[in-house]
Amino acid sequence: MSSTEPPVARTDAADAERRGLAVAAWAALLQVHAALVPSLDQLLIRRTGLPLRWYDVLLELAAAPERRLLMGELGQRVVLSRTRVSRIVDELADAGLVRKESNPWDGRSSYATLTNEGLVRYRAAAPVYLAGIEREFAGSLTDADLSAVASALSKVLNRPLQIEGGPEGSNDHNA
């Protein structure tokens, strides 16, 4: 197994330091997420009546070409399972913020289309959410901090999915 290792072995000390750095960064990410997501969710609900899961969907629809997307496309953009998209769009349709329309060219798929009221509600919520991000997250950080975080985390995302090699079990947790 020499191919994935540096040409010269790292020292144990360097390895330990590297691991400490990795854990510190990952732990901080988890804690920030755990602290801020519920807080921003509550903020949005209090001030706009929209929970975060609704906001995310409305955001994608508002940015889409005809203000509509196929359910599958929508799921990909919001990083949601098919099941969850289905359920959330149902909630939004009940609330009148989204309309479900069939696709005339392919009867299997269907569109989620933003209604006028949905657009109004989204536009009212956007500045609240942005202000929340600034207040709870970005407010503590310099522009350089923000750039560093964005660029580092983007690298993580743009990496081809790591598949674990091994005999046991399947790992299509994202299927």
Added chain:
Amino acid sequence: MSSTEPPVARTDAADAERRGLAVAAWAALLQVHAALVPSLDQLLIRRTGLPLRWYDVLLELAAAPERRLLMGELGQRVVLSRTRVSRIVDELADAGLVRKESNPWDGRSSYATLTNEGLVRYRAAAPVYLAGIEREFAGSLTDADLSAVASALSKVLNRPLQIEGGPEGSNDHNA
């Protein structure tokens, strides 16, 4: 860095750019979390039988003075609600990895104590988790990236909780 605020009001253009940076960093954090947490959770379950929520609790107990913590302390360290700590510790007790003991000096509170088996299982799981973090997260990043992420996100955490000023509603979402 004489102050965290600019001496003169920012221009609209600078504001917009700042907001874009903040949103990009926040969005990247959410996406990394959404992609990696389920993946690491599955990895841990497949290879060690411990779900991530168990691992987090075992980690804190293993690092604690007598390998035990009051339920409340435990909740604070893992960033979990009282209810959830209670439920997870029950699961761990059923599995024999933790023991619940009463506090002789204060009958209201109770300790969660790591059992020998719990310690063994934790020690077996730790390298799996660390390797997962390196492979899925840190592997894409330089040491400088990791330091920048850890330092920036720590600033967010160490900031005194932001309380929203305003007449409406309470905001004790973390009570």
Added chain:
DNA sequence: GAAGATTGACTGTTCAATCTTT
């Protein structure tokens, strides 16, 4: 039979009410 989507049952989390001890 595969793709797109939905449904029912199950697991996990949260909210409000409760119990006990201080």
Added chain:
DNA sequence: AAAGATTGAACAGTCAATCTTC
């Protein structure tokens, strides 16, 4: 009555099975 913790009911999210259309 306040602090520490737990419980039951409601809610959200996931997994496997299903339905329809291609």
